[in-house]
Amino acid sequence: MSNTGMTAFCGTEGCRTFDSLGSSAGTVLGLSAAVGSAARCRNTPADVRKVQTALNRFTPLEGGPSPALVVDGKFGPLTLKGITGFQKKHFGLEGADGVVDPDKRTDKALCTAAGTYADLPAEMQKHRARAMHIINLARMSVDRARYFKTGKPNTWGIGKSDWEKAAKHFQIDKFPGASGWSTALGFVDSIYLNMQTALGYVPRGLVLATDEPLGSNEGAYAFTFSGGYDLSQRNLKWNGMPRGSIYLCARMQNLDSDAFSYVLIHETAHYVGPIAETQNSITDYGYAHRKDGKYQKLLPWQRTHNADCYAQHAFDAAGIPFDLNAHLLVSA
Ligand SMILES: [Zn+2]
Structure with a gap:
């Protein structure tokens, strides 16, 4: 994907060809023969x-x-x-x-199962408020984690569990240098702040969720372009698709509705992070729900630039640790 200037394609199997069966599919599969x-x-x-x-x-x-x-x-x-x-x-x-x-x-x-969600973008829209709530709680947790390191006196260990969550998901305690953790935590918070902005915390919010175009065949649950929220990117196109949208693929039909806010937070991390050209964008170094072992081995810097770490941390910070595998309508 590197030759396209974008990096974010998310799904259980990554990019692969699939035949669209989403809500706009017909009443037959379109087979050439039996x-x-x-x-x-x-x-x-x-x-x-x-x-x-x-x-x-x-x-x-x-x-x-x-x-x-x-x-x-x-x-x-x-x-x-x-x-x-x-x-x-x-x-x-x-x-x-x-x-x-x-x-x-x-x-x-x-073809009768294709309508689990008659309208994927409308379904996603319903989960915006929940995603926003979880992001708010994540920012509060990041704030308390910082207090745990800097608040003096902190006799009662306020923020200890929040620091531990930041360490678990972002390995914030492993950043080199005396203030490495502080810079990294600031970056994490800036991504969450941008998510709030994009989701409408301030009136200029803009999260466009759109059906994947029929000509596309990424085979993910959803995908978006790194930094798509950036003003310089929004109206640029790739293969005819504007970069300023989050695209929802037919595979979303296999997730229960509880998973939508998780996917939204994951995709929004890509969307509001730096643009790809900065080499600092939020990409997919590993997925928590995959069993390929990559997620567990991520290094600290990769974690703060990995979309799924934001989704994982945010849900954990909100007190609802999340395993996407428990939300598949058909088990993988
Ligand atoms: Zn992703």
């Missing part, structure tokens, strides 16, 4: 990927696969099991032929 185990099936990778993605949008109770299918475009026993399991749930045993024929009932039924 997918399944019969002689008439072609199982082209693009078609298989559509079926796998669609199946994953259903919870196991709704006939979706458990665990979720790996969306690899390959038709194998797990995808077949996913199709027959879905058909059994929707049409009974006799309807479970293991084939998704274009424009037929399985194809149509596979």
Whole structure:
């Protein structure tokens, strides 16, 4: 992504191709031929990927696969099991032929989960106030953490737990130099302050949440451009997309509504941070919900420039530690 001048693409698998199925999708998947185990099936990778993605949008109770299918475009026993399991749930045993024929009932039924949120931007809008509240609490916590180091006398250890949270998420205690922690904590606070501003704490707030354009295929939950809130960036475009928006992808359909304020804080960190050209922007060095181990190994400076550290710290500071994996409608 470095050749595009932007860095922030966020999702469980990072960037990958996907076929849009969001609220604007039609009533069928748009398969080129049948997918399944019969002689008439072609199982082209693009078609298989559509079926796998669609199946994953259903919870196991709704006939979706458990665990979720790996969306690899390959038709194998797990995808077949996913199709027959879905058909059994929707049409009974006799309807479970293991084939998704274009424009037929399985194809149509596979599209019925796409409307978890009829209007993603409107749904996101509902969670702005909650995100703002959590950011306010995070700033108060940052303030108390500073007091813990500088308030004299501080006989009762006021701010101790706040300092510990700043240390846990930003390793604020590991910054070199006598005042390293203070500079770093000031940077963190400036990001939170900018978030308040962007979300409307002052009247000029501007968080534009928009559906991902159909021509885009980033496959994330949401993405935005580093420093997109900056006046110099807002109206610049990349692939026809203005940099001043937060884009909500079809994958958001797989998050429960509790996760929206988390995603909003994560994306807003990118959005209000420095622009990419400064080499100081808020990017994605690691995601707390991934099991690749990167998040745990982040260095102090990376943490203060990592979007998920802000979302993690803010929720922890608000007293509600957050694990995105607990908010997936279909478990990964
Ligand atoms: Zn991100």
